[in-house]
Amino acid sequence: YYILQKNLQVIVIDLICSMDNVLLLARDLQLKIQSNEDSVHKLLGNALHLQDVLHYTEELNTNFESINRVSGRSYTSVYTDQNLTPADKTQFAKLQKENTDLKTTLDDYQSTLELIMTKYRQQVSMHVL
DSSP: OHHHHHHHHHHHHHHHHHHHHHHHHHHHHHHHHHHHHHHHHHHHHHHHHHHHHHHHHHHHOOOOOOOHHHHHTTGGGSSSSSTTHHHHHHHHHHHHHHHHHHHHHHHHHHHHHHHHHHHHHHHHHHHHO
């Protein structure tokens, strides 16, 4: 009886240690999920901001096209070498590159966000089931 009682105490202690480990793992998982959610919210905010910038840039281009149509000038003729100073040409090239970079960054943010959300959903569904 005494040996059985000691064995039972060892089993109970092992069970308590196992439960503590499970609780620690669950707490770590909760912190990781919360951290991932924060990252997702930041990425989403950045993606939305870049999407707004892209929208306003497209709207500006549309307005330029409308102005050029009304004025009888073509969109490209406004920015010919004859109309731009060297400093303006440099600035214009920088803006074109920045627009291209912003579009690329927006695409990257969106694909990264989709990947993160897919992984997040997989983890949540695995732990819920």
